[in-house]
Amino acid sequence: MKNWRWLAGAGLVALTVVLGGCAAGNAKEQPGASGAEGANETSYEGVTVRIGYQGSGGLYGKIIEEKWFEEEYDKLGVAVEYAEFQSGPPMTEAIASNRLDFAGLGNMPIIAAQAAGIEFKVISQALDGKNNVAIIVPKDSAIQSIDDLRGKKVAVAKGSNAYNFLYLGLDGAGVDASELEIIQLQPDEAQPAFETGRVDAWATWDPNITLNVLQDKGRVLADGEQLGVLSPSFYIARKAFADDYPELVKIYLKVLDKALAWENDNHQEAIERYAAERNVPPAVIEAVFARSKSISIPVSDEIIAQHQQTADFQYEIGSIRKQIDVSEVFDNQYIESIRN
Structure with missing residues (x-):
C-alpha cells in the first residue's frame, strides 16, 4: 500500500509541502544594538519548528533531502522536527493542542476548525481547487x-x-x-x-x-x-505562533517558494524523481501535475467569498454547529511581504 500513501492529504498533492510547528518557548524581546529609540529583536532560543506532512516523498521528500528548512531556520537557532499526518482534520487537532504551528490542508478542515474555535490564520492558497x-x-x-x-x-x-x-x-x-x-x-x-x-x-x-x-x-x-464546485487548499498558521514569530512564517513561505521554483525549473527531473520513488509511470505524475499543481499565492476576495458560501452550506446541513465569518481568519500580510 506504500504507493497510495504519498501525500494522500486533504487536497494536497505530491508537490505540496506542509509545515507544522511547535514553539518550545516564547518570543523574548531584547534591546537592539542600534537605533535612537532602542530597536527590539526577537530571541528564538529554545524554539523548535515541527514540520508536518501528509504522506511522504514528492516535493516534501526533496525539501527534506536538501535540508532547505534546516538551512534557513538554523540561521536563527531554530530547531526542526517532522511529523506525519494522513489528512487535514488531525492537523487542526494538533494545532488546537499547540503541537503544530503550520499546516497545509483543504477548505473543509479549516472551516470545521474555525467553527470549533481553533485559532489560526490562513497565510496563502495552496491549490486552485478546480480538479483536485x-x-x-x-x-x-x-x-x-x-x-x-x-x-x-x-x-x-x-x-x-x-x-x-x-x-x-x-x-x-x-x-x-x-x-x-x-x-x-x-x-x-x-x-x-x-x-x-x-x-x-x-x-x-x-x-x-x-x-x-x-x-x-x-x-x-x-x-x-x-x-462548478471549487475545493481550494490553503496554508494555515497557528495564530499565537504567527503573532509571536512573524519572521518564521515568512521563512516558511520563502522555503516553499524555493521548492516550487525548483520543481518548475526542473520539471522533468521532478517527474522522474516522483515516479521512481512511488514506482509508477512518469505519465501518472504528469497527470497529477495537470490536475492539481501546487501554488503559494495570496488569497483573493473571490476565493474568500466562495469559502464563505462553503461554510454557510456546511452550517445548513449541520456539519458545523455555528455560523462563522471566514474573513476573520484570512491574513495575506505574510505572503505579500515576501513578494515585495
Whole structure:
C-alpha cells in the first residue's frame, strides 16, 4: 500500500509541502544594538519548528533531502522536527493542542476548525481547487451519475475537502445523504476498499484520483470543474505562533517558494524523481501535475467569498454547529511581504 500513501492529504498533492510547528518557548524581546529609540529583536532560543506532512516523498521528500528548512531556520537557532499526518482534520487537532504551528490542508478542515474555535490564520492558497477533488467509481461500474449513488456505499474521509465536495455534489443533484451509505475512511483504508468492491464509490483527492484512473482501476464520476464546485487548499498558521514569530512564517513561505521554483525549473527531473520513488509511470505524475499543481499565492476576495458560501452550506446541513465569518481568519500580510 506504500504507493497510495504519498501525500494522500486533504487536497494536497505530491508537490505540496506542509509545515507544522511547535514553539518550545516564547518570543523574548531584547534591546537592539542600534537605533535612537532602542530597536527590539526577537530571541528564538529554545524554539523548535515541527514540520508536518501528509504522506511522504514528492516535493516534501526533496525539501527534506536538501535540508532547505534546516538551512534557513538554523540561521536563527531554530530547531526542526517532522511529523506525519494522513489528512487535514488531525492537523487542526494538533494545532488546537499547540503541537503544530503550520499546516497545509483543504477548505473543509479549516472551516470545521474555525467553527470549533481553533485559532489560526490562513497565510496563502495552496491549490486552485478546480480538479483536485472528485468522486470516483470502479472503471466498469454501472454508476453513471450522482443520482445513481442512491443505495450505494461511498467512502470519504470525514471533515476533508472531499467530504464537503461529496455533500455539495449530492445537494446539487437533489440526492439526500440519507439515501446512500457514507462510510468514513482514511485514504489508506479507502483504497483497498475501493479496489475490492467493498465500497461503490470514493470521494477523494489527488493523487488518489489520477492513480486510480491511469491504472485503469477507476474513472471520474464528477469533479469540481464538472460540478462548478471549487475545493481550494490553503496554508494555515497557528495564530499565537504567527503573532509571536512573524519572521518564521515568512521563512516558511520563502522555503516553499524555493521548492516550487525548483520543481518548475526542473520539471522533468521532478517527474522522474516522483515516479521512481512511488514506482509508477512518469505519465501518472504528469497527470497529477495537470490536475492539481501546487501554488503559494495570496488569497483573493473571490476565493474568500466562495469559502464563505462553503461554510454557510456546511452550517445548513449541520456539519458545523455555528455560523462563522471566514474573513476573520484570512491574513495575506505574510505572503505579500515576501513578494515585495
